[in-house]
Amino acid sequence: MHDALDPGSGVHVLPGAPTPSYLVDPPTSGPHQPGPNIPGPERAPIAPQLQVGELEEGRVLIQYRGLPDADVKRLESLNSDEVLVAPATALPDHTKVAASAWVTHQYCTAVDVGALETFAKHFAGKGPGGH
Secondary structure, three states: OEOOOOOOOOOEOOOOOOOOOOOOOOOOOOOEOOOOOOOOOOOOOOOHHHHHHHHHOOOEEEEEOOOOHHHHHHHHOOOOOOEEEEEOOOOOOOOOEEEEEOOEEEEEOOOOHHHHHHHHHHHOOOOOOOO
16 A cells, blocks of 8 residues: 655654654654664564664565464565564554555555565665665
């Protein structure tokens, strides 16, 4: 699903600053903290302002909640220079996996590695700072 561009997308957030508000959760644009890419896969949720920094650089985020270890390992196999996998603090109702790219998201009720790979191939590198 294509999301509206958050009007705060040009705002850089300093480390330690309060977490901004976003149009969608997980965010797909908005105020962000630039920095080096997070290598991942991560075992702890990533702050929203860091998520948006990754998306701005053209990475795809795959976040999950409430999954068994076997499904988490399947998702972590997707982690790469273009894809970052991490748990989420919250996702919309009935959502187990969320794939996010710059102003775009896809929610899944179950792990579908093929669909997530297709999403990543289509949207990786499409952020305004992407490669």
